[in-house]
Amino acid sequence: MRDVLTALAKLWKIDEAAKGYDEELRSLPVKMDAMRADVRMLESLLASERAQVEEADALKASRIADLQERREAIARAKSKVSRARTLKEADAAEREIEATRRLMSDREREIAQLGVTVEAKRETLAEREKQLGEALALAEDETKAGEARLAEVREARETVVVGRDELVAALPRRVVKRYEKLRARDKYYPVSIIAEPTCVSCRMAIPAQLFIEIKRADPTEGPVDVEDLPTCPHCHAFLVHRDLIEPPPPAEG
Ligand SMILES: [Zn+2]
Known part of the structure; x- marks a missing residue:
């Protein structure tokens, strides 16, 4: 019976020594996955910020185009005034100019506001890009270090479990x-x-x-x-x- 007890004690000592390594082999990949998930989250945040900037830019461009159209409309209305044959026609053209000018000043305010918004969003975007760059570099370093550690742990574990199979076979x-x-x-x-x-x-x-x-x-x-x-x-x-x-x-x- 003594040999069985000795073998059991040796088996337990081996398993206890391997336990820490087993735990690390389990937990390290989980930690690495979590880090990669963080980076992916930053990437998706960045994509959404980028889309917002593009959207605001497109809106601003369409407002600028609209302003240009109004300018042309005023030019047309002015030529109408000069070509008016009746007072009524001239009045209508003047009113059109007045209405268009009001619209234009609304558009100008809107464009200025959009400019401020786009600028702010660009700043956020630049900040996010910086964060992502840092996170990517860190993740790359940590992944390399993690993989090296995993290889090290696997090797160390192999050393610790030498003889286990023989013990088990003999019991x-x-x-x-x-x-x-x-x-x-x-x-x-x-x-x-x-x-x-x-x-x-x-x-x-x-x-x-x-x-x-x-x-x-x-x-x-x-x-x-x-x-x-x-x-x-x-x-x-x-x-x-x-x-x-x-x-x-x-x-x-
Ligand atoms: Zn007990």
Whole structure:
């Protein structure tokens, strides 16, 4: 039974060492995706600001064209006045000129207002373009750094999990199955490596008789069933004495 317990403790140590790397391999891509999403949001903001400027520009151009038409209309009306044969005709032409002038002054005010609006929007646009440029540069740097880190973590993880497959292959199948089930829990460890009669997984006291058995760690070889292995009565973690994986220094004298 002792070899099974030792293998279980080693397996747990490997998995615990790989845990941080696994977490990073999960969380880093999520962080990188979030950053890319931020950049895409800035890009879409920029596109909408750009569309607004184009819209305001187009409106201003159409108002300027309209103003030009009014100018031509006044010129035509003036020639009508000069060609008028009756007072009535002259009056009508004068009134037309007057109405057109009022419209023109409305248009001029509108064009000036549009000019101010377009100017303000252009400033916002320039600011957004600057922000996007910075965000793109940052995202590129962070992506490079993130990818380098992921490669580093994958490599480090590979080093840490060396020998895991062999350990798993050597353990009874039912023990591995139970171990994996226990490992999936968040609150407790699957293996509790103890030096004192207290479970390190749940912090509960371990009965004296059980602790003696754990310390003895039956060295008999032969088939071991999962039910034979000592487990914590509270959190069900496999219990392994620390001396099994870190043998104490030989007694002096
Ligand atoms: Zn426990």
